[in-house]
Amino acid sequence: MSGFDSNPFADPVDVNPFQDASVTQATSRVAESLAGYNPFSGDYSGTTIPVSATSSQPAVLQTSVEQTPKAAAAAAQADLVKQQEELERKAAELDRREQEFQNRTASGNAAPGTKENNWPPLPKFSPIKPCFYQNFEEIPEDYRRTCKRMYYLWMFHSSTLFLNVLACLAYFTTDQNRGVDFGLSILWFILFTPVAFVCWYRPVYKAFRSDSSFSFFFFFFVFFMQVAVYIIQSVGIPSWGNSGWILSISVLGTNLAVAVIMMVVAGFFTMNAVLAVILLKIVHAKYRRTGASFTKAQEEFSKGVLTNRNFQNAAASAATSAAQGAFGQNHQN
Structure with missing residues (x-):
């Protein structure tokens, strides 16, 4: 109740903050330390504050190293030498390519602009x-491995046809009535080896090299027939x-050695079929990622036919012949 007994209109009691015991003790310590300090004597006997208490890490002045003119000139000269070496290397490469091009043109092995x-x-x-x-190396890296596999399949295809000739020859030696098989095996080897290279390996090579929709479709059409074969x-x-x-x-009962040879060749034909189906799926998967379509294939075919010089010459010759025939008939009439 003492709080309610005091007069609220009375003057407030002056309170000296420096009369607090903690403040008085701190000010007395500062006064004692300053009393023994003489700035002209160079000797301080008071209490010092350790450096570790004020700062955990010393201040470091970052010095800027300025490059001397001699060092700057040396660096600039080194850059000029490096640039000159790069230019000389490019000039030598251009000279080498130009020389190769001139040699091919002079010898008649290649037309200008061709490889x-x-x-x-040979x-x-x-x-x-x-x-x-x-x-x-001109095939994109994403398709290079698949293209090489197609080339290896063609090599395996050719080797199997050659072994087929030997197996049919062995069969012909045991049965003289099997000359037809031996003759046809030679024909298949001579015919299907270059035809396979031209009709399905080269199209897939061109398709991977230039992302040609027409080459992809031509390859799929021919390779489906190759799988059936x-x-x-x-x-x-x-x-x-x-x-x-x-x-x-059927030869097992007559000659076991010949039958084994023919079975080995039959196994190679089976491996050709299996590998062809696997690679066909791989090529089709990559074809779908290229964005090719039947419409693009039609456009490429039409442009290729219209810009083909042989087709243009044939069309011009046919038109000239037709015009001459029509003029001759009119003249006779």
Whole structure:
């Protein structure tokens, strides 16, 4: 109740904040420390504050290292030398390409703007020259591995046809009535080896190289038939020139060695069929990611036909012949 007894209108009591015990003790310590300090004597006997109490890390002055003119000139000279070496390297590369182009043009091996054929790899003294240009480095990296696999499949295809000739020859030696199979096996080897290269390997090579929709569609059309041919060859219908399973099993009772050879070839034909189906799926998956379509294939075909010089010459010749024939008839009339 003492709080209610005081007069609220009375003057407030002056309170000296410096009369507090803690404040008085702090000010007395500061006075004692300053009393013994003489700025001219160079000797301080008072209490000092350690450095570790004020700062945990010392202040570091960042000094800027200025490059001397001599060092700057040396660095600039090094840059100029490096740029000169790069320019000389590019000039040498351009000279080398120009020299190769002039050599090809002078020898007549290649027309201007074309690349020199390098496949099949034949010796220089051979009268037969390479017919195609092949370089897997010009294939995009995403498709290069698949393109190489297609090339290896073609090589395996050709080797199987050659072994088929040997198997049919062995079969012909045991049965003189099987000359038809031996003759057809030679025909299949001579015919299907280059046809497979031109009709389904080169189209897929061009499709991967230039992302051609027309080449993709042409490859799919031909390769589907190639898979069917592999299946027929692996079956081995008699008198069809294929050392397949049916023909090889029929020889088991007469000659076991020949039957084993023919079974090996039949197994190779089966492997061709299986690998062809697998690679067909892989190529189709990559084709779907390229954005190719049948409409683009039609446009590429029409542009290719209209811009083909042989087609243009043939069309011009046909038009000239038709015009001359019409003029001759009118003149006779």
